[in-house]
Amino acid sequence: MLNGDGGWTSDGAVVNAALLRNNGDRDFTINAMAVCLNKDRYGELLDPFGGIADMNECTIRTPLDPDITYSDDPLRMMRAIRFATQLGFYLDSETFDSIERNAERIKIITKERIVDELNKIMLSRKPSVGWILLDKTGLLPLIFPELSALKGVETKDGKGHKDVFFHTLQVLDNLSMKSDNLWLRWAALLHDIGKPKSKAWDEHAGWTFRNHNYLGAKMIPRIFKTMKMPQNEKMQYVIKMVDLHMRPINLIEDTVTDSAVRRLLFEAGDDIDDLMLLCDADITSKNEEKVRRFHKNYELVRQKMIELEEKDRIRNFQPPVRGEEIMQLLNLEPCARVGELKNAIKDAILDGIIPNEYEAAKAYLLKIANQE
Numbered sequence: 001m002l003n004g005d006g007g008w009t010s011d012g013a014v015v016n017a018a019l020l021r022n023n024g025d026r027d028f029t030i031n032a033m034a035v036c037l038n039k040d041r042y043g044e045l046l047d048p049f050g051g052i053a054d055m056n057e058c059t060i061r062t063p064l065d066p067d068i069t070y071s072d073d074p075l076r077m078m079r080a081i082r083f084a085t086q087l088g089f090y091l092d093s094e095t096f097d098s099i100e101r102n103a104e105r106i107k108i109i110t111k112e113r114i115v116d117e118l119n120k121i122m123l124s125r126k127p128s129v130g131w132i133l134l135d136k137t138g139l140l141p142l143i144f145p146e147l148s149a150l151k152g153v154e155t156k157d158g159k160g161h162k163d164v165f166f167h168t169l170q171v172l173d174n175l176s177m178k179s180d181n182l183w184l185r186w187a188a189l190l191h192d193i194g195k196p197k198s199k200a201w202d203e204h205a206g207w208t209f210r211n212h213n214y215l216g217a218k219m220i221p222r223i224f225k226t227m228k229m230p231q232n233e234k235m236q237y238v239i240k241m242v243d244l245h246m247r248p249i250n251l252i253e254d255t256v257t258d259s260a261v262r263r264l265l266f267e268a269g270d271d272i273d274d275l276m277l278l279c280d281a282d283i284t285s286k287n288e289e290k291v292r293r294f295h296k297n298y299e300l301v302r303q304k305m306i307e308l309e310e311k312d313r314i315r316n317f318q319p320p321v322r323g324e325e326i327m328q329l330l331n332l333e334p335c336a337r338v339g340e341l342k343n344a345i346k347d348a349i350l351d352g353i354i355p356n357e358y359e360a361a362k363a364y365l366l367k368i369a370n371q372e
Contacts, residue, residue: 021147028075028083029054032063056091066098074105076115077139085130096137102140111228114143122185127176128169129190135165146223147189149196159206164195167284174281174323183234185275187241188281194242217243237271241278244268248279249294251301261304262350276302313356319345320361329362330369344368 019141026032029051036044045052049063060080062069070077077099084091091099099160123128131147134140141148149166168189192217195209202208217239224235232247247264268275274285276298283294332338345361354360 013281026063027079028060029063029070030083052129054092058087060084060087060089060097061090061092061095066095067102068100070098070105074102074111075113077102077106078109078114081130081133081137081139082117082120082124085124085127086135088125088129090341091133099137099139102141106139106142111226115227115229118143119182121188123180123182125176126348127185128173131169131172132321138310146193146219146229150192154199154207156201156207160209161199164192165333169299171278171281174284175278178277179274179275179280183237184241184278187238187245187274188278190223190238191222191242191282193223193277213246240268240271241275244275245278245282246282248276248298248301249282256301256304258304258308258352261308262352265305265309266346266350269273272305311355320349320356320358321345322363325362326365329365341365341369 029049031051032049033051035045036042037044050061054061056350061078062081064075080091080095080099083089121127131140134143135148135151145169147165150168151163152165153161153163168191171191172185172188176185179185192212193207194212194214197215197219198209198212200210202209220235220239220242221231223229224231224238229235243262244267247267250262251260265272280295280298283291285291285294319342321342323342326332326338326341327334330341345365348354348364349356349361354364
């Protein structure tokens, strides 16, 4: 808040030159207002750049020439898009055009500052708005080329594929209606990031993207490192979600076996509910009957998970017989064989050969050891 005496604005409010100078340096008109502290005009709103009008018109506009504003701090281009996304506002045409002209200057901004703005976009009610604006203004290929590479549709012999970029944004919006988990939202944004690398043409099936989940998961450490994002359990969580996101759909397309569900529970652990949210969000077909069928089948998988978890306790699985006891029972020194036997017990439990119980696991261990 600034003192206001001397000088005039177009709306007749008396303000001093400092107000025009200082608030003209603000990002946008909507945050370039001040309150007068003069005794005779105390509390009067000073709005030299028309911020109130822009708020009423839901418009993001710079107080000065946008080329000057963005030249002073190119991150303001990201902030303009972030505010538009969070507030549901529009970019003024001059503001939009200026971002296009100045997009290359984003390269001088540190990755950490850029990611901070991206995270705020990701946590907005409808994050696709921000990503589409980043694309339209030319910022997207400069800050996130892997995501920009998802754009476009290729047709061969009359067969095309969906635009993976816009499919991805729809998945992100679908998920954002169900979860405010930032890293699950990043997993939604990255779930198909491996499709350009896995894209292939099959004479019978048309376009295929086999193993895109695996290739996408392998890409994430490099993406996170390049963008200066966390290299910790948050990254590992995103990797897991991207890697596993095709597993539930494969379950509902095949016969849902107890063994397959146990293995999914084992690999997803406590993140299984988040994974199922992601899979639900990934249903973007315009065929309503197909959508209903997928959701119904996912519910069957969920019910099967509940039944098996109650019976077998697969989440956060711990082997009933530990390595030290295996060495004692079989008179073994520490070696690879101990790990092989532990895995054999784990596989037997996941395949339903034995229950997840100590005595059954111990008996199975002795049985397979004696058979060798």
